[in-house]
Amino acid sequence: MTALVLSAASSLARAQPLQLSGSLKSLFLSSRASTGEDYALSLNRLRVEAKGDLAPGLALDLQYDNELLLGSYLNTGEFRVVKDRPPPQYWRADANYLERGDVYGRHRLYRAALTLTRGDVDLKLGRQRIAWGTGRFWSPLDILNPISPLALEREERVGVDAALLEAKLGPLSRASLVFAPAPDRGSPSRAVQWHGNAAGVDVSLLAGRLRGLDIVGADVASQIGDAGIRAEAARVDPGGGPRFNRWMAGADYAFANGLTVSAELFYNGAGSRDRAGYDFVGLRSERVTNLATRYAGLYASYEFTPLLKWITYAVLNVDDRSRAVDSRIVWSVAPDADLIFGVQRFTGGAGSEFATSPDAFQVQIQWYFR
Template sequence: MAALVMGLVLGAATSLARAQPLELSGSLKSLFLRSRASTGEDYALSLNRLRVEAKGNLAPGLALDLQYDNELLLGNYLDTGEFRAVKDRAPPQYWRADANYLERGDVYGRHRLHRAALMLTRGDVDLKLGRQRIAWGTGRFWSPLDILNPVSPLPLEREERVGADAALLEAKLGPLSRASLVYAPAPERGSPSRAVQWHGNAAGVDASLVAGRLLGLDIVGVDVASQIGDLGVRAEATRLDPRGGPGFNRWMAGADYAFASGLTLSAELYYNGAGSKNPGGYDFTGLRAGRVTSLGKRYAGLFASYEITPLLKWTTYGVLNADDRSRAVDSRLVWSIGPATDLIFGVQLFTGSTGSEFAASPNAVQVQLQWFFR
């Protein structure tokens, strides 16, 4: 099925592009990671990904965003029980636009459509169909509004966000306002997601209202963002009601400040009404399966970035679970070693008492090399 979907999309893009040339670009990434699996096995993993992107106008009012990934995984991580448990797990999207093509000892090859969407524009109305990023919310660590593409506080590849198979209809209501309607079918005949969003600006304050049903949760939410002098402030709040279960609230409040010296700081507070204050109630199974991103109720996050030189930057993300006092730090050096080429050295450290959220996460060391081409 994945090969069929990929073939149809690529074939359509090729035939349509004969009239309107597409802009081709992409990246080649190699990521080396040393860590420990959830089963207790130390491992090394080399992830190598070629991403080819085709974007542009196929015809007046019709645009394409196509991103194809081909990955090769190497290392003894492929021999761990953790990898065997996750390698064939169904993706969260409606369409199975992925497949593995090689599985031999310490070598595993797979490919997929990372993005595959067509956009039709008529006047002030856009209709986008296919695999896409639904960017609702303003959170850096957590986002109560970003249900379809949830934010994880400490991902290994922070820039990578899973897309949703959806139809997104947007109408511009003015220079800074719009109304949006999203519909996303659920895999395995589950309840589809559908919601509306209104976004506007008044007196220098950006605000959005959201209502609908997303991933089985009835949602009513709001987000605001503004400036107080040189300080950026933002907040989100939602009421979420699963059918057949008790409702709960989530909220996030954040602030950002950039110093003239090149130092940037961001801080966030997060309340997760679906979480547990007691580590005995943590849903570790849901965390490993990707159904939840945070286990506790109260969190704090701090981000710091400093431009050491124009070619060398340091970034650090720190997260505190205020209920069990466990902590996590993700610190990286990003070095631009050449035109469109980045080399990243990073470490993730987790501390906490036995049974706490972050104590269960293994420390990790990583090196990433990424080259962008066009």
């Protein structure tokens, strides 16, 4: 009886009370639509977050977005297609509430998950981010929540509606099992992952079926001196076509003067070395994320002062030599506010992957509140 009382008291001590916080972001973008129309867009997003424990062993992560879009982008054919595209999640938790000329209002649940903890086992149910893999630009293993190295809002990661069961097997090891129903009522995603550490090397093994792809893969991460190194590899079977391989190798280094650099090489066996075989239709529909087979990425950031930072992502399609650069200045104008100025530049020959991507200029300001 005494042990039960002490266990309950320990759980209450560890419990984190439910806290409300959030942010308000305004993003101005000037670019050109895929239909050739120049446009301006103002995206304004209020995010309210509720995180903490509802009871001992039961945690909530709820994030609600309310967005208001303004500008000429709303009159383009591209927006008319995008706004009616079904969400990639199983659960429809978004809707528009205003559509009038150059004004469009919508809201959604960005995250909505409950985590039940019993001893060393966690069960997380709902819309969540399942972060597998080690890639900064590309990740052969992160199929449920794929990253885009040139996304305007890189920190915004689309969640997946899933059940995630994780068991701690030791101080640095765990086993994970995920099940995610398909949004089109097709074959659900299901996979198992094991993660461990030996002699300072993090290792993960993964096997399963994710978004219609049978996959077996692994990732490793470690240090060589002051440099971080990481790699991923996957064997993928799409079911209706030939099997292919994907792999990524990367390294990171932080200099004492405030400069941080990362480099990655990516091989995509599902792509084409000949630009005539590029699947642009699949790229526009977000069914595929990369068209070619060989890529290189470089990230660099430099802190001029603790409040002013320069960040750049550069991507090279090695097969067709097209290039993309996303460069930004991040200024912390207040302890709870960031101002960002950014430019995206795309170059390449006719028919290359990045030749048709429009240049863009953006300004973002984001306030955080608690």
